[in-house]
Amino acid sequence: MRAVEPWLEAPLASFLRESEARIIVVLTRSGQVVAQHGFSRSGDLMAAASLAAGIIAAGAELSRLLEAAAPRELAYEGEALGIYLASIPLPGRPWTGLVGYGRETSLGLVQLFFAELVAELRRRAPPPPPEGFPPVLDADFESELDRSLRALFGR
Numbered sequence: 001m002r003a004v005e006p007w008l009e010a011p012l013a014s015f016l017r018e019s020e021a022r023i024i025v026v027l028t029r030s031g032q033v034v035a036q037h038g039f040s041r042s043g044d045l046m047a048a049a050s051l052a053a054g055i056i057a058a059g060a061e062l063s064r065l066l067e068a069a070a071p072r073e074l075a076y077e078g079e080a081l082g083i084y085l086a087s088i089p090l091p092g093r094p095w096t097g098l099v100g101y102g103r104e105t106s107l108g109l110v111q112l113f114f115a116e117l118v119a120e121l122r123r124r125a126p127p128p129p130p131e132g133f134p135p136v137l138d139a140d141f142e143s144e145l146d147r148s149l150r151a152l153f154g155r
Contacts, residue, residue, distance in 0.1 A: 002152040003035035011120040012037060019113035023100030025049060026088065029056060033152060034095060042149050052085055052098045075107055084110050088118055092128030 001016075003009050003026075012024055012035055023038030025045065031053030039045035055074065063070040073086035081102055088095040097117070101110050 001035070001037045004148055004151050005034060007124050007126065008035045008121070011117055011124060014120070015113050015117040018116075019099075019101065019110050020105040021099045021101040021110055021113075023098070025052070025098040027052060027096050027098065029053060029094055029096070033148065036152055038100060040153075042153055045152070048098060052096060055085060056096055073111070075111075077107055082107055082110070084114065086111075086114055088121060090121060090125045092132070093125065 001009050001013050003012070008026060012026070015021070016024060016037060024036065025033060025039070025048060026035040027033050027049045031046075031049045033045060033049050036045055039048065059074065060070045073084065075085070076083045081100060084097075084099040084101070084107065086097050086099075088097050097114060099110055099114065101107075
């Protein structure tokens, strides 16, 4: 488990153990990875995060065009791997969870334990700073990205 914000590690580890999911990524709307387990290559992680952010953005835009509420979760169940993408609504942190799971568990169990994960994260989340969070893409984006990748991959 690797997390930019250490308070995420214990709840995510518990989610992985209980749900038997193989992969979890917590990301911002822009695709910035906050925590992850299951990816060993940074290129694969960044590709998955970018695709997940794109799916969330596409769903929000389709919902706007159809004058409907944006989806809070999306699921895909393949023969050997399932993918679950769901919002993690924390105060000041509109994050998303990307979960990959195999045949050893089910979508229903992943959804159940994900709901418990969100509740636990809401209990543990530090309050947003009074001045708000800094911009996701600041002037020092490249070095910030390098720092985040080193933290996530222990390098």
